[in-house]
Every structure is written in C-alpha cells, then in structure tokens.
Amino acid sequence: MRPRTLERSLVIAADPEAVWAIAGGFAGLADWHPHLPPAGLEDGADPEVPGAVRVFAVDGAVVARELLLAHEPAARRYRYTLLEPLALPVDEYVATLAVHPHPDGAEVRWSAAYRATDEVAAQVEARFGDGVYATGLRALAERLTSTR
Secondary structure, three states: OEEEEEEEEEEEOOOHHHHHHHHOOHHHHHHHOOOOOOEEEHHHOOOOOOOOEEEEEEOOEEEEEEEEEEEEHHHOEEEEEEEOOOOOOOEEEEEEEEEEEEOOEEEEEEEEEEEEOHHHHHHHHHHHHHHHHHHHHHHHHHHHHOOO
16 A cells, blocks of 8 residues: 545635635535535534544445544644545545635635555545545535525
C-alpha cells in the first residue's frame, strides 16, 4: 500500500460564511448531500467536539462510521477518519472538508490522504472522489445558488 491523495474542489458564488453554515456541520452532511443516507452521532456526541462518531445507516444497517478528528470553525474546516466498516480496503484515510475565501465567493475543498494499492486507488477516485466528493460539492453549490 502506497500513500495517496484525493481532492475535489469547487468555487461557489456565495459568501464563505454562508457556505460554512451549511457544509461545516459534521452531523449535517446528509442534509445537503443527495446520495448519503441520514447520519446520526453515537452516544449523543457533540458534532463539534473531536471524538464524535458519525454513523450512516441504511434500513438499520450501519454502512459507514467516521470519527471527527478536528473541527475548526474559525478556519472553516473539519477533519475526520473512516472507521469500520470500510467501503474499500484503505488504510489511514483522513479527509478534510474546508471552505476558503475566493475572489468569486468561496472555494470548497474536500480532500483525503490515505494508503491503498494501485487497483484500490482507482476505485477510491471513482467512489469517493467522483461519487461522494464531486457530487456533494455540486449539490452544495446548487443549494446555495438556486435561491439567489
């Protein structure tokens, strides 16, 4: 397994604080992402405190668990890691969702660092990069710009 990186970004014609107000909630990802099931937090955790575990379930079966590593509202970013069950055989997967000022509004960057084989890296690019990250960023942009 080799070290890998994954990133998708999108510039949205909206104020960075407005973008962060929607995208910055660790527990609220499924509120704006069209392909993710609703998420809950284990043990009533505070979604802004590192250590919170976000759980995605479909028909009562847990499909993903993610641990919040850092939540930094002043920097408009949070970091998390994947827990079992893993959708793909990767190690040390740490993702960051960040909102940065941009001359045209806000740039939202969703990135990850992880370890995987060459075969799995292509699947990660397709499933997480295109299927989750890019799809989510487009949906976020649509939500923020369709009301203008």
